[in-house]
Amino acid sequence: MIQVFINNCLRKILRIHWPDIISNNLLWERTNQIREEEKIRKKLWRWIGYTLRKAIKCVTKQTLT
Known part of the structure; x- marks a missing residue:
């Protein structure tokens, strides 16, 4: 939209x-x-990578794993 x-x-x-x-x-x-979907997808993967590099005790990392 x-x-x-x-x-x-x-x-x-x-x-x-x-x-x-x-x-x-x-x-x-x-x-x-570029398409907005691609921009959003890139930002999402960047955030996921950032979250996975956090400490093990981090709540956001625990929700992803």
């Missing part, structure tokens, strides 16, 4: 209107963006 909003904003910034339809992938290439 958030990706739709971001795509609409990018299209408005680039002044791409309805008759000039381009794919989302081309839109992301033109703006050097």
Whole structure:
């Protein structure tokens, strides 16, 4: 849902209107963006790695293992 909003904003910034339809992938290439799902996935894995390196007694590590 958030990706739709971001795509609409990018299209408005680039002044791409309805008759000039381009794919989302081309839109992301033109703006050097990556999908929000990928950003969230990277942050999630970074957090998991950070949590797994914590001390054994840490509550957040205990919930993951």
